[in-house]
Amino acid sequence: MKILHTSDLHLRTDTPERWEALELIVNKAKENSVDVLVICGDLFDSKEDAMKSYEKLRKIFSQASFQTLILPGNHDEKFYEDGLYLGNNVTIISSENNVFEFGDVKIIAIPFKKEYSSSKETIKIIHEANTYTSHTKPNILLFHGELIAPFYEPDDFGERGRYMPIDLNIFKSLNFQYILAGHFHTKLSILKASDKFFVYSGSPVSITKKERGKRKVNLLEVGKEPKELEIESFYYEEFEIRLSIFDDHNPINKFTEELKSFNIPPNCSPIFKITGHFDGAKHALSESELNYKLQTLAKNFNTKSEVEFLAKDLGRLSNNPIFEKILEKVRKINDEELNEEDKRQLIEIFINAMI
Structure with a gap:
């Protein structure tokens, strides 16, 4: 049995790229001859958006x-x-x-309810769902909520706060071989605990700028490990351009040259993250002036692009005798003792200490 798993499309009337993502998902399901498509929560962004546009789903499906x-x-x-x-x-x-049975597979689902939003209530309803599992067939749980784990940040989910929170350890004692979940936006995430899999599909289209990178869905062939499938939906991608106070090039020229190396696909909205330091005095540029010029260049390069400006003007340090001595000492360190990246980080420490 094949299942295609996704979640968190947040369809709205004013977001055509999300509707296009849904059509791409349906086509991907057809291409892979799946038996079931599961959408684990937040197909629509709100009840109001759903009421205005749900008829479109009939045509798509x-x-x-x-x-x-x-x-x-x-x-x-x-x-x-x-x-x-x-x-x-x-x-x-x-x-x-x-509770659904598809051939040799049993699917049990927990629809989101606000009254289950505490950890205590969530655990109770999951244990209740476990009583419906089969001891002769693979069992799959569909879930929309927040997995409590140190590697997940609050911003990785749709909203801050607790929405049916659950600890991964709870599932180890239950009779579910797969937990297919929604609510986590950032990316497709597959966790394995013993012989069980917990899978967040992630949003299959970038909803906000925090969902960066090509979007994916989960293709599950029951009895095997979950498999990531890329879809050509809209997404944000981060491209870092690092400036250095020791560059001979004007930072504007460096940015222009870097842009030439990027091949941005039509469904991508690039975010150029500008980091590092530059000598504003040397190039007669303040931080505001440089940011404005880079924003303009980025828009001319790609109308969907944005600049995330994090660079600092350190022109006032360039002639500081203490800083010049530190720089000279670092440069003299043998490459075998300290590689170029480590040297850069060491210089960054001194810069941050002096500003």
Whole structure:
């Protein structure tokens, strides 16, 4: 059995790129002959957006031979209560309709509910879901909530705060071989605990600038490890350009030269992250002036581009005798003792100490 897993599209009437991402996902499901497409929450950004545009889903799913399961998330929880029709092969998961059997696979789902938002209530409802599992078939849990783990930051999720929070260790004692989840936006994330997999699909289209990099969906062939599939949806990509106070080139010229090396695809919105330091006195440029010029150059290069300006003007240090002595000593260190990157970091420490 093949399942295509995604979540967090946050469809709105004014975001055509998100609707295009949904069509790409449906086409990817067809190409891979999946049996089921699961959307683990926040298909719509709000109930209001859903009411204005849900008819479009019927057309998108009308030619699909596979089944689609839609799990309510914290953004669109209330929309599905009205019992609206989304297509013949589309099932909205509710508390009363959350156990499904597809051949040799059992799928159990937990629709998002605000009353489950505490950790205590979430654990209770997950243990209840575990009572429906089979001891002769693989079991899959669909979930929309926040996994508590040290490697996830609050900004990685749709919102700050706790939305059905759960610890990964809870799943180790349960009878689910796969947990397919939504609510985590940043990227597709596959965690393995013993012989179980917890998978966040990530948003399949950049919703905000924090979702950077090509977007993906999860293709699961039951009995095997989850597999990442790239889709050609809209995304933000970060390109770092590092300035150095020791560069002979004008920072504007350096930026212009760097731009020539980038091949930006049409579905990408580039974010040029400008880091490091420059000698404003030497080049007669303040931080504001340089930022303005780089913003203009970036827009001329690509109308969708943005500049994230983090560089500092250290012109006042360039003639500081103490700094010149430090720089001279660092430069004399043998490359075998300290490589160029380590030298750069050492100089950065001195710069930050002196400014």
